[in-house]
Each structure stands twice: as structure tokens, then as C-alpha cells.
Amino acid sequence: MPETNLTDYGNATRWSVSPDFTAKVFAGIGVDRYTRAGSALGTVCVAWNAAGVSAIRLASDEHGFEVWYADRFGRRVVPAIEDDPISSAARAKLHGEDVDVPVDLRDCSPFEQRVLHKAAEIGRGSARPYAWVARELGTPDATRAVGNALGRNPVPLLIPCHRVIRADSSAGGYVFGTDAKRELLEHEGLDFGALESVARRGFRFIACDVGYFCLPTCGNVATHVDEPGYRGLRTAEEAHACGLVPCKMCRPIAA
Amino acid sequence: MAIACAIGPPDRDELLAGALARDLDAAFERLVIAYRARIVTFVARMLRDDARAEDVAQDVFVRAYHALQTYPPERRAALRLRSWLYAIAHNLTRNTFRDAPPPSDPLDYDDGTPRVAVLDPQPDPETLVLREEAWASVGVAISELSPALRPAFVLRYVDELSYDEIAQTLEQPVGTVKASAHRGLLAVRAHLEKNDA
Numbered sequence: 001m002p003e004t005n006l007t008d009y010g011n012a013t014r015w016s017v018s019p020d021f022t023a024k025v026f027a028g029i030g031v032d033r034y035t036r037a038g039s040a041l042g043t044v045c046v047a048w049n050a051a052g053v054s055a056i057r058l059a060s061d062e063h064g065f066e067v068w069y070a071d072r073f074g075r076r077v078v079p080a081i082e083d084d085p086i087s088s089a090a091r092a093k094l095h096g097e098d099v100d101v102p103v104d105l106r107d108c109s110p111f112e113q114r115v116l117h118k119a120a121e122i123g124r125g126s127a128r129p130y131a132w133v134a135r136e137l138g139t140p141d142a143t144r145a146v147g148n149a150l151g152r153n154p155v156p157l158l159i160p161c162h163r164v165i166r167a168d169s170s171a172g173g174y175v176f177g178t179d180a181k182r183e184l185l186e187h188e189g190l191d192f193g194a195l196e197s198v199a200r201r202g203f204r205f206i207a208c209d210v211g212y213f214c215l216p217t218c219g220n221v222a223t224h225v226d227e228p229g230y231r232g233l234r235t236a237e238e239a240h241a242c243g244l245v246p247c248k249m250c251r252p253i254a255a
Numbered sequence: 256m257a258i259a260c261a262i263g264p265p266d267r268d269e270l271l272a273g274a275l276a277r278d279l280d281a282a283f284e285r286l287v288i289a290y291r292a293r294i295v296t297f298v299a300r301m302l303r304d305d306a307r308a309e310d311v312a313q314d315v316f317v318r319a320y321h322a323l324q325t326y327p328p329e330r331r332a333a334l335r336l337r338s339w340l341y342a343i344a345h346n347l348t349r350n351t352f353r354d355a356p357p358p359s360d361p362l363d364y365d366d367g368t369p370r371v372a373v374l375d376p377q378p379d380p381e382t383l384v385l386r387e388e389a390w391a392s393v394g395v396a397i398s399e400l401s402p403a404l405r406p407a408f409v410l411r412y413v414d415e416l417s418y419d420e421i422a423q424t425l426e427q428p429v430g431t432v433k434a435s436a437h438r439g440l441l442a443v444r445a446h447l448e449k450n451d452a
Contacts (some may be wrong), residue, residue, distance in 0.1 A: 017291045018309055029316035031280050078281045082288060191365050 012060055021051040032073070033080035034065070035087050038174065039094040039157055040187055041180055046090050047077045052102030053090045055154045058176060072154075074206050091169045094157060103155050111142075115149035122163040125189040127217040128250070135254055163188075169195035170214065194222040203232030205239060205252050213239040216249035269337045276332035286336070287316055292343050293414055300409045301348035303398045315344045337416065338423040345406055345424055396446035400439050408431045408439025423450050 026033060028052035034047035036071075038057050045065045047055040055074065057065050062079075069077040080087065091100045118133050130150075134142045137142045150161040151173060162181045166172040168190070174181035186192060198206070198216045206214045206221045209229045215224040224230045231240050236253045246252050271289065272284035294315050299308035319340060323331055400408055410421045410433075421436070422429045 012396045017295050017312075021291055021295075021309060021313065022284060022287050024283075025291075025316040025320075026315050028313060029283070029320045031283070032285065078278075078284070247382055 020050065022082065023048075023084050023086065026128065028051070030075055032069070032075055032077045033087075033096070034069075034077050035080045035083065035091075037091045037094050038088075039089075040096075040184055041157070041176060044094065046087060046094070046155070048086050048090065049104060050086075051104040051106065052086060052105040053155050053158055054107070056094075056156055056158060072249060075133055090158065101158055102160060105154070107140070107148075107154060108152065111145065112152060113151040115146050116153055116159050116161070119150060119153075119161050119164055120159045122160060126219055126250070127165045127185060127190055127244055128215070129165045130164055130172070130218070131167055132251075136251070138255070165217065169199045169222075189220060192219055194220075194225070198222045198225055198232060199230060202234050205233040205236065206240065207231050207233050211244060213244045213245045214247040214254060215250040215252045218247055218252075229231045258316075258324075272332050272336055275323060275334075276328040279320070280333070283320060286319070286340075290336075290340055291316070294340060297341065297344050297409060297414055298348055300394075300397055300413060301345070301405065311347060312344070315340070317348055318347065319343055329362070335420070336425065338353060339422040341410060341414070341416065341424040342426070355371050392447060392450055393443065396443040400442055404435050404442065406437035406444065407435035411436040412440060 007177045022072065032049045032054055034045050034046050034055075037046050038044075040059065043059040044056050044057045047064065047065075047069060053079075055069060057068065059065070060108055066077055069075070082090065085221075086102060090100050092099045092220045093101045105116060108116065114137055115133060118136055122128050130146045131140070131143045132145045133150075134140050137146075139145075146164070150164055153159055153161040156162065156175050162184045164172070165181075165185070171182040171185065172176050172190075182192060196217055203216065205223055205227065206216055206222070207217075207230065208247050213233060213248060214223075221230070225232050267289065270293075271282065271285055274285065291312065295308050295312040298312045298315065299305045302308060302311065322343070326334075344429075397405065397409065397413075406425055407421055407427075410416045410424060411418070418425065418429050418433055418436075421432045425432055
């Protein structure tokens with residue numbers, strides 16, 4: 001058998017590697033990687049490691065991003081050469097696709113993690129008040145702490161902290177600025193004009209004649225307030241008096 | 256892209272070593288990408304345990320990183336990366352060998368993990384079948400080589416290192432590794448001919 005035949009066998013035995021091979025090596029050396037990705041707010045830096053996406057920030061200043069990252073997480077972050085399943089999923093989600101993306105929230109306290117997981121439940125085109133998140137977590141007095149936790153969200157856009165707004169339907173604070181928050185929510189279909197009009201008239205809930213009542217920020221229900229079959233309510237008692245039940249999606253009052 | 260493809264392994268290694276000397280963290284992914292498939296293959300051959308090959312290969316890179324951290328930049332820049340990495344892999348597989356015996360069934364290759372073809376992203380199905388068969392028969396032949404012949408044979412005929420590089424990797428004289436690789440080749444050939452007959 002001539003030697004060239006064995007070289008063919010040699011090529012045949014070349015191994016290939018799992019898609020997360022490099023991420024596991026980088027987990028072993030304690031360095032994270034980041035890439036640039038398009039989003040509704042323009043180009044962002046997306047940092048990730050074997051556990052998931054660890055940080056998202058606007059990409060205006062990459063050096064600043066690396067310094068901020070090392071300061072907050074105590075690990076170095078370097079520009080990635082290759083995408084892997086986690087960064088590809090993040091890229092797709094930031095592009096608007098409905099995919100699951102693992103996130104690394106190890107830097108957050110248990111309470112912050114619960115707040116962020118709750119925020120992640122709020123669907124596109126909807127919003128919820130800060131106080132709603134506090135109530136849902138069983139800590140109705142912790143509205144300010146909810147705001148602080150959302151403000152420390154390491155992965156904005158992936159965890160949609162921008163969908164938590166103030167009780168008067170104004171946008172409230174955001175890591176990328178209040179204007180960006182409002183822009184994002186409008187881009188997702190929320191109608192601030194309708195919400196403000198409802199708030200001005202003192203309506204806290206919207207009733208539907210099919211038998212339930214909602215928060216004005218539940219989907220686009222605020223835009224229907226003056227249509228037949230809908231009306232504004234000032235108190236939960238009004239709803240009860242009409243025999244309405246709370247919407248199961250937005251859970252407008254404490255259970 | 257075309258330029259990058261035209262650069263052969265020695266030149267590429269020089270560039271890579273230079274990049275590692277300038278900024279280890281930023282250049283390290285290039286080292287992993289350049290060598291992961293080769294190191295996993297080598298480890299799998301040496302351990303006769305494909306399921307653990309990736310874990311051990313990851314450990315090879317982690318150790319390489321920590322070693323590079325301790326080297327001054329001029330030493331990193333002067334490194335002969337290929338034989339240096341294989342030497343780490345060789346030492347680590349030797350240790351792992353001692354820790355746990357290889358599985359008794361050398362045919363038990365697939366751990367079910369989906370793999371990404373790094374070198375040839377879209378081979379046609381027929382090629383894949385042929386490769387699987389070649390892979391299996393050569394794999395058995397290699398797994399039957401004695402521990403004395405296997406490293407030299409794998410480095411020469413699977414990883415295609417030069418005898419100089421193999422001698423460096425195994426810390427043996429060139430004459431010894433030439434002889435081991437050749438004896439390994441004869442043994443593998445005999446095994447394949449026996450199976451073809």
C-alpha cells in the first residue's frame with residue numbers, strides 16, 4: 001500500500017468539534033467575548049460566555065465597553081472572531097426573531113433576577129407598571145427596588161426591561177435614555193397617545209363587554225377605549241359592580 | 256480572505272505567535288480556532304475515548320493559556336506553536352491515561368454529540384459514509400498500537416507533523432520517533448490489509 005493511501009485515511013480521521021467548544025475553553029480561562037449586532041436601537045455590543053449572554057450595551061465606544069465590563073463583572077471581555085449558538089441566537093433575537101436566548105444573570109442578586117425574569121414575561125406590544133412587577137413578586141412595597149433592579153439589567157433588549165413603565169403611563173427611566181425607551185415601545189406597537197389620554201381622564205382600567213377588565217397597557221386595549229364594547233373604569237369596584245373579572249394576561253389587580 | 260487561505264501553517268503560526276505576544280486574551284480565540292480540530296483528533300486517538308476527547312482538548316487549551324500568561328512576550332513570539340501545543344496535549348493524555356483506563360470497546364466511537372464539520376462544512380453523503388468507514392477501521396488499527404508507537408504514528412500520519420516537530424513534542428531523538436512512526440505505519444497497514452482481505 002503506497003503511503004498516499006494512508007494520508008487519505010489521515011484526512012478521513014480529522015475530527016470536528018462541538019459548536020460550544022470555544023465557549024467552554026473561554027469559560028476555563030475566565031475571559032468573555034463580545035460581538036457587534038444590529039438591534040432596534042442601532043448597533044450594540046453583545047458579550048457572552050458559556051452560561052449565556054452576559055451584557056448588552058450601545059456600541060458607540062468599544063473601549064469604554066471593555067472597561068465598563070471588566071469593572072462590573074470582574075472579567076475581561078475581548079472581541080470575538082466567531083459566532084457560536086449563543087451569540088447567533090442573541091443576534092437573531094435582537095433582529096426581532098422569536099428565539100430563546102440563554103442569559104447569564106450571575107452578577108445580579110436573587111431579587112434582581114426575579115425582577116428580570118418577571119420583566120421577561122411581558123410580551124411585545126404590552127407594558128406593565130413598576131408597581132405591577134412588585135405586586136406580582138409578592139413584595140408590593142418594593143416598587144423602587146424593582147426600578148433599581150431593572151436599571152441594573154445587564155442584558156437590555158433581550159430582557160425587555162423597557163416594557164416596565166410608570167403607573168401614569170409615562171415611560172420612566174432607561175439605561176439608554178427615556179426617549180429610547182418610548183421609541184422602542186412605540187416601535188413595538190404601544191400607543192402612548194392613547195395611554196396618556198386614558199390617564200388624563202382618570203381611567204385605571206379598561207372594560208371589555210365580553211366580561212373582563214384590563215390594564216390600559218395590556219396589548220393595545222387603550223386605543224379601543226371609546227369604541228363600542230369598551231369603556232374606561234376609574235376603580236376596581238366599578239368593574240366588580242358590573243360583574244367583570246380581571247384579565248388573566250395582565251392581572252390588573254391583586255389576586 | 257484569499258490571502259488568509261494562502262498562508263500555510265508555519266507562516267500562520269508565526270503571525271499567531273506574534274499576535275499572542277501582543278495581546279494574549281484578544282488573540283487566543285485564533286489559536287483555539289486554528290488548532291481545536293487537530294487537538295481533539297489527537298486526544299481522541301491517544302485516549303481511545305472519543306466521548307472524553309473534547310473535555311480533555313479543552314483542558315489542553317486552558318493549560319496552554321495559563322502557560323502563555325507566565326511567558327514574557329518575546330518568548331510567546333518565538334514559540335513553535337504546533338509542537339508546543341501537541342506537547343501539552345501529549346502530556347495531558349499521558350496523565351489522563353494513568354487516571355482512567357480506556358474503554359474496552361474501541362468501536363464505541365460516537366457519544367451522540369452533534370458536531371460541526373470544521374474543515375469541510377458540506378461533504379456529500381457518500382463521502383461521509385466512506386469517511387465513517389475509513390474512520391472506524393483506522394481508528395481500530397490505531398487503538399491497537401502499543402503506547403510506545405501510538406504518539407509518533409498519530410503525530411506523523413494523522414496530524415502530519417514533521418519529524419523535527421514530533422521529536423520536540425515527545426522530547427525524543429528524531430531517529431527514535433522516525434522508527435516508532437514507521438513501525439506504527441507497518442502495524443496499521445497490516446491491520447487494514449487483514450481487514451480488506
